[in-house]
Amino acid sequence: MSSKATFMSFLVIGLLITLTLIAAPVTYAITLSFYSLDSFVGDPEWVGLGNYAKVLASSEFWNALKNGLIYAFATIFLQVVLGIGMALVLNQVFFGRNVVRGLSILPYLLPTVVMVLVFKWMVDGSIGVITAGVEWLGLPPIYWFESPLAAMLSVIMVSVWLWTPFVTTAFLAAMQTVPGSLYEAAKVDGTNAVQRFFHITLPMLKPVLTVIILLRAVWMFNKFDVIWLLTGGGPVGSTEHLAILAYTTAFSQFDIGAGAAIATISFLILSLAVFIYFFFFPLDAE
Amino acid sequence: MAQVRLSQVRKMYGATMAVHGVDLVIEDGELVVFLGPSGCGKSTTLRMIAGLEAISSGSVEIGTRDVTKLEPKDRNIAMVFQNYALYPHKTIRENLAFGLRMRKMSAPEINQRVNSAAEMLGLTPLLGRKPGQLSGGQMQRVALGRALVREPEVFLLDEPLSNLDAKLRVKMREEIARLQKKVGTSMVYVTHDQVEAMTLADRIVIMQSGHVQQVGAPLEVYDRPANLFVAGFIGSPEMNLIDGRAEGGKFRFNDLSLSLPQGVRADGTPLTFGIRPEHITIGDGPNSQIFRVGVVEQLGAQTLCVGDVGGCQVRVMMDRTDTVSSGTEMTVSFPPQRIHIFAAETGERLGDHTGSEEAEPPRTSKRALETSEEETR
Numbered sequence: 001m002s003s004k005a006t007f008m009s010f011l012v013i014g015l016l017i018t019l020t021l022i023a024a025p026v027t028y029a030i031t032l033s034f035y036s037l038d039s040f041v042g043d044p045e046w047v048g049l050g051n052y053a054k055v056l057a058s059s060e061f062w063n064a065l066k067n068g069l070i071y072a073f074a075t076i077f078l079q080v081v082l083g084i085g086m087a088l089v090l091n092q093v094f095f096g097r098n099v100v101r102g103l104s105i106l107p108y109l110l111p112t113v114v115m116v117l118v119f120k121w122m123v124d125g126s127i128g129v130i131t132a133g134v135e136w137l138g139l140p141p142i143y144w145f146e147s148p149l150a151a152m153l154s155v156i157m158v159s160v161w162l163w164t165p166f167v168t169t170a171f172l173a174a175m176q177t178v179p180g181s182l183y184e185a186a187k188v189d190g191t192n193a194v195q196r197f198f199h200i201t202l203p204m205l206k207p208v209l210t211v212i213i214l215l216r217a218v219w220m221f222n223k224f225d226v227i228w229l230l231t232g233g234g235p236v237g238s239t240e241h242l243a244i245l246a247y248t249t250a251f252s253q254f255d256i257g258a259g260a261a262i263a264t265i266s267f268l269i270l271s272l273a274v275f276i277y278f279f280f281f282p283l284d285a286e
Numbered sequence: 287m288a289q290v291r292l293s294q295v296r297k298m299y300g301a302t303m304a305v306h307g308v309d310l311v312i313e314d315g316e317l318v319v320f321l322g323p324s325g326c327g328k329s330t331t332l333r334m335i336a337g338l339e340a341i342s343s344g345s346v347e348i349g350t351r352d353v354t355k356l357e358p359k360d361r362n363i364a365m366v367f368q369n370y371a372l373y374p375h376k377t378i379r380e381n382l383a384f385g386l387r388m389r390k391m392s393a394p395e396i397n398q399r400v401n402s403a404a405e406m407l408g409l410t411p412l413l414g415r416k417p418g419q420l421s422g423g424q425m426q427r428v429a430l431g432r433a434l435v436r437e438p439e440v441f442l443l444d445e446p447l448s449n450l451d452a453k454l455r456v457k458m459r460e461e462i463a464r465l466q467k468k469v470g471t472s473m474v475y476v477t478h479d480q481v482e483a484m485t486l487a488d489r490i491v492i493m494q495s496g497h498v499q500q501v502g503a504p505l506e507v508y509d510r511p512a513n514l515f516v517a518g519f520i521g522s523p524e525m526n527l528i529d530g531r532a533e534g535g536k537f538r539f540n541d542l543s544l545s546l547p548q549g550v551r552a553d554g555t556p557l558t559f560g561i562r563p564e565h566i567t568i569g570d571g572p573n574s575q576i577f578r579v580g581v582v583e584q585l586g587a588q589t590l591c592v593g594d595v596g597g598c599q600v601r602v603m604m605d606r607t608d609t610v611s612s613g614t615e616m617t618v619s620f621p622p623q624r625i626h627i628f629a630a631e632t633g634e635r636l637g638d639h640t641g642s643e644e645a646e647p648p649r650t651s652k653r654a655l656e657t658s659e660e661e662t663r
Contacts, residue, residue, distance in 0.1 A: 080431075179369065179371065181367045181368075181369055181371035182373065183360075183370050184336075184338050184365075184371065184373035185365070185367060185373075185432075186369065186373075186384075187337075187338065187357070187358045187359060188336060188338075188358045188359065188363065188365045188385070189359070189384050189385035189388055189432075189436075190359040190389050191359065191384055191388050192389035194360075195388065199373070199384070200373070203373075203375040203376075204374070204375065206375075261295060
């Protein structure tokens with residue numbers, strides 16, 4: 001087979017998979033957002049932008065957008081800060097470092113549902129270790145999923161717990177690429193460890209950090225499983241964000257058109273955010 | 287500017303000793319070159335002076351301060367690294383200014399120092415660029431400039447020219463020598479290139495396997511190598527070294543019989559006889575022998591012949607000769623004042639005879655550095 005034919009065959013296979021698994025469902029979902037239908041079997045009725053008008057006029061939508069932004073920003077910020085901190089610690093030479101490095105990625109390796117169950121047991125009213133700890137400190141019991149603030153904190157905590165290892169691992173790997181002589185030159189130049197972090201590590205790893213933050217942002221904005229499993233969006237919609245709202249609208253209230261409209265808006269917001277992000281943090285800087 | 291004093295400086299990696307008790311005084315304003323093959327401990331010693339490598343035992347003093355336990359930043363040294371170690375995300379101006387900024391120097395003073403260093407090194411047009419946009423030679427200059435602006439007590443250079451091509455290396459070598467003379471700051475320079483060492487150094491420290499083999503001015507080391515290692519390491523092409531024994535005041539090996547220099551009385555003991563290829567003379571003279579040419583290497587101004595004298599392979603360097611070829615036979619002689627004799631067992635130089643041109647008596651050793659004998663066991 002000629003190299004061109006090989007090239008084309010790979011290209012065609014890739015394109016077919018992309019079309020089948022991504023382009024077609026996305027197109028279908030966007031199409032649905034212009035129709036009114038209460039099940040997938042009935043006849044859809046064309047309503048144009050009607051679903052969008054209805055969604056944008058509802059307070060649930062704005063509440064979900066606000067919750068989503070709080071959740072996304074809080075989790076990204078904590079993941080990046082904690083992740084870098086852990087990477088700096090794990091980059092030091094100490095006894096048992098490789099074991100600790102291995103253990104540090106464990107939360108990321110476990111299925112989300114397992115981690116959520118573990119957390120639920122930890123805060124369980126009668127057997128939870130965190131409950132016992134709170135009691136031991138003499139504090140009043142915390143109702144993790146009953147108050148809006150505690151519920152939001154729960155989903156943020158579990159998400160940070162789950163995905164900080166990703167940031168740690170990526171950052172740790174990137175740190176290995178910084179030549180040691182740069183740190184030595186900086187030591188001779190009179191820097192302390194904090195100055196070396198801000199003058200060498202951070203600028204050298206800016207491209208990696210840009211990608212890490214972007215990936216985390218996209219994932220956190222669309223994150224569904226943790227919230228769904230922990231709180232289901234409750235109590236009273238306090239942890240409900242756009243992905244949960246789209247799901248409940250489409251599959252609990254069977255307003256499939258409105259659900260599709262919410263998903264489409266979410267998609268547009270994210271695309272715009274990524275576009276702006278790349279404008280401010282271009283990957284090919286310098 | 288200051289004197290640097292190393293006392294019994296040692297480096298251990300676990301149970302392995304990488305540097306064995308180095309004693310050395312680098313005088314104020316002196317340019318000392320650490321020379322040796324890979325893994326001889328020269329860079330490690332330099333890094334211990336810099337504070338980048340912990341000192342296992344012994345002490346380092348700069349000026350009147352004991353800096354053994356100090357951080358690099360508190361030692362008032364500046365270092366040039368083999369790969370330059372420029373900060374890639376900073377402009378050349380920021381690279382030069384960084385060490386001064388970290389020391390909280392005032393902005394006008396920083397500007398003044400950066401500008402004058404840039405001027406001195408011809409970097410002024412490049413100040414706004416980033417290191418990635420510079421050539422190797424330019425990056426080397428920036429690395430030098432970064433050390434220069436600091437106005438430290440000592441410059442430490444770790445193989446600074448080994449990433450440059452041959453032509454640029456010669457140019458930068460001259461530039462470094464010129465700069466060092468101009469600012470008059472003590473400099474420790476690490477290299478594996480003997481030409482760099484010979485041309486730059488006030489004194490050369492020759493190291494091998496963590497031991498200092500000899501300390502001396504370049505010609506002193508060339509004329510009177512202290513042992514077999516130094517004899518073989520300094521000089522290009524390498525010194526001819528022939529193993530034999532002393533018998534009746536003569537050095538003997540196979541059919542070869544050469545008179546020993548005065549002062550060497552070592553009847554019956556195994557010896558190594560050494561003479562540099564450029565010191566063997568053509569024609570009759572003392573210790574004349576027949577030399578049968580095997581291979582001829584034309585080097586331009588000179589001709590290097592590899593051949594046989596009394597069953598030993600010998601290299602002879604002569605002025606350009608177009609007439610020799612393989613099989614040519616000629617008379618060569620070995621001037622006694624050019625002969626080096628070493629004890630074959632210990633490798634130590636024997637006798638006080640000098641290998642220098644003037645055949646002058648040996649100068650009192652201004653050797654400030656020796657490996658400590660009891661520590662080398």
